[in-house]
Amino acid sequence: MHIRSARLIPYSLPLRQQWQNSMGGFCEREGWLIELSCNNGAKGYGDCAPLQVAGTESPEVAKQWLKEQLSATEGKSPAQLLRRYTAGIPQTPAACFALETALLDLIGQSEQVTLRRWLNAKATDHVLVNAVIGTLDDSIEKRALYKIEQGFTTLKLKVGVRSPQDELLQLHELAQQLPEKIRLRLDANRAWNPRDAEYFIDGVRGLPIDSLEEPLREADLELLAKLQNRADCSLALDESLAQLHIDRLLVHPPVKRFILKPMVIGSLLSTKKLAESAANASVECVVTTIVDSAVGVLATAQLAAAIPSSRHLAQGLATSEWLAEDIAEPLAVINGEMVLPDTHGLGIGPITTT
Template sequence: MIERLQVSPYELPLHRIWESARGGFVWRRGWLIQASAEGLHGYGDCAPLPAAGTETPEAAWEALRQAQACAASRSAETLLDALAPVLAAAPAARFALECALLDLASRRRGVPLRHGLSECARDEVPVNAMLGPLGTLAPADLQTACDAGFKVLKIKVGLQDPTAELKHLVELARHLPPGIGLRLDANGAWELDAARRLIDGLNPLPIESLEEPLREPDADRLAALQTGAAFPLARDESLHGPLHRRLADLDPATLGVRRIVLKPAVVGGLARTLTLSARARAAGVEVVVTSLVESAAGLWPTAQLAAAIGSPIPHGLATADWLDADLGPAPRPRHGQIDLPRTAGSGFDPSP
């Protein structure tokens, strides 16, 4: 039984702006969740980001307040069920609560969280480097990431004139070592004709994938673009919005792309993301898991989930270095991957 559910607000500065075609931010604000029982604690992070598909901070706080009010003396299994009507429109709050409960359960069982999600979970997770907006990058920035062992370098595009961006990418690609791919994220920046021209120009380059090319995503238009692309197109934030209420019934084969990007705080939890990932991979659709630039309390369980999914494609989890401060030690990649602890729980422990 849960003895106590503690909700503590936090503010964490970024060392520079996180920028995309949908806007940017320089702070991550949220709540650290701590579920306690029998002297053990499990942790979760509720850091809503409406531009990415979560609820507003106000809605998240209301959901957490109600969870705190009814958590005492309930089992972990019944708490989420009891809160289902409240959490239906609060995926970031649901993610945080589920992480705390699963972390606590895995600590009580004495196993890593990932093994509670899948018996076949890996002990390491390949990740991409997150380099930021294209306009800020020089060849030396790419070389630094390559020297650190990353094989996939993620770059935000769609912030400047498409022709200028393509020219910049062609120049950067000239300096890439063999075997290194560029993962581009347009965040829905382009109209159809511009996206088609960009893809034609990108095809000769070492592009690993392109996320959200269309301002108005449509499965048929995306499928037509995918036919002309030599690399996977991916859907991320466009999986939500109008699709959000039927994510549980989503057929990944009908999305018009070869890849989906899943953020557990937007999907509404680890278990839901694991289920959706399994359906996607069964349909031949690739899966990448990414963070919302959460604190270490959110990044650790997300990395555990990626290990349980087991996709060999690098995930978007190398985001801890963007924060100037954190709630505790965060997972940090070495040689392009995150090695997960063999100890019980998610791996998160709060700083004193």
């Protein structure tokens, strides 16, 4: 099997409402769908959805890299190309993620196995996911209860948008309305100085908090370790992982959890290796998207199903509902779980973009 042609298909997907955090927001996701066609009729797909605020390259850089690489794929086998694009740390992670996904899609189809079982023969067929319910505004309680009715048990919301005092007051009010076993996952997006972080961590003590992501504006290993010792929930690192060098962090982990984004890391395979290394260091991992298209979400869900150490944690994959339009039918979420397709390869359905 060899690649006969490659296409780069642009898309622009409006959000139902603005995605907001302490670093700003966006109201649409723009990117490119990679389509690799082989001589046997098989097609492989990958999603390139750069988002610089999340840590990827710029859209311009991603597009240029993809154009250059796709022009050199003709006549080569997916396995041959995969070896080339998974070496080293990519400078164009969103573009590399897309190309690798398309190649893995083709390889899975060729070997007649789902992508998740190509990654791990003991992969599961479903993934526990959290619901994303936005910021602590006046309708947060309504959104939380709606998601609970849908079967979600972990609810993720943004903090660090208003003052710690105001957000703590509203969090306590929200917690009083939650049924037992419901957990809140908080993301501060590096909003606070050390004093505010300590104040907030003390203020949520005793609440049903699953984790608190990125509490410090300036990541400091010693301060993070002190905050983790102070907290009665897991602290998590996300955007700071790149600047702190994740390999070094695994020697003496300052927090209990890492957030891994394949679109930012640049590779499903590399993300899987990082998760395995983290598990060996007793660090939990949650795999998440950056509001990708249905293709990107499915690829990341296939990976999550192949990581044994993360199966008890809700993954950050239920973001498709934020999109008013998509390029394919998104995965269904039933009672807080994503059910993955049994189709060989990536398993994406019909592509709706032209």
